[in-house]
Amino acid sequence: xxxxxxxxxxxxxxxxxxxxxxxxxxxxxxxxxxxxxxxxxxxxxxxxxxxxxxxxxxxxxxxxxxxxxxxxxxxxxxxxxxxxxxxxxxxxxxxxxxxxxxxxxxxxxxxxxxxxxxxxxxxxxxxxxxxxxxxxxxxxxxxxxxxxxxxxxxxxxxxxxxxxxxxxxxxxxxxxxxxxxxxxxxxxxxxxxxx
Numbered sequence: 781x782x783x784x785x786x787x788x789x790x791x792x793x794x795x796x797x798x799x800x801x802x803x804x805x806x807x808x809x810x811x812x813x814x815x816x817x818x819x820x821x822x823x824x825x826x827x828x829x830x831x832x833x834x835x836x837x838x839x840x841x842x843x844x845x846x847x848x849x850x851x852x853x854x855x856x857x858x859x860x861x862x863x864x865x866x867x868x869x870x871x872x873x874x875x876x877x878x879x880x881x882x883x884x885x886x887x888x889x890x891x892x893x894x895x896x897x898x899x900x901x902x903x904x905x906x907x908x909x910x911x912x913x914x915x916x917x918x919x920x921x922x923x924x925x926x927x928x929x930x931x932x933x934x935x936x937x938x939x940x941x942x943x944x945x946x947x948x949x950x951x952x953x954x955x956x957x958x959x960x961x962x963x964x965x966x967x968x969x970x971x972x973x974x975x
Contacts, residue, residue: 816897821858842892865900873907879930881914
């Protein structure tokens with residue numbers, strides 16, 4: 781196959797879609813609220829009921845807020861599955877969907893964070909659908925268009941942003957899977973020792 785025959789738009793989407801459909805999505809099935817909020821380290825950042833956080837910054841609308849600090853602490857705070865999903869939903873996807881594909885405005889400050897694992901996974905799937913439809917809609921030519929002032933590197937082509945989002949999704953959602961594994965093994969060890 782010649783390079784000019786390759787459908788780069790499809791190829792970039794399939795990089796993520798394959799990972800989602802064959803490696804990741806099934807690993808998120810059955811995510812419980814206990815896992816979602818579990819904090820295996822002290823002072824972990826999370827999504828919390830409004831007014832219950834001790835983080836320096838708590839933002840969001842609705843009944844839940846997300847923990848933050850400016851500047852970021854060194855070392856960075858450990859983050860729960862709830863926090864990591866919120867980061868992917870809002871910072872990685874929803875803000876980009878708004879900036880590039882006409883979705884409603886989205887930011888950490890204005891987001892209504894999910895108070896359950898099921899609601900977070902619904903938000904994730906919704907934002908993924910919008911993102912993939914948007915990428916599909918730019919076609920081949922749109923991948924070469926600079927992303928503009930909505931991104932930190934305005935001269936970068938849309939293809940660079942798609943690759944960046946793919947990396948972010950694979951990275952952070954793999955962390956979620958690892959935390960699920962740690963939760964399962966930690967709870968099993970704790971339950972087994974108590975018998």
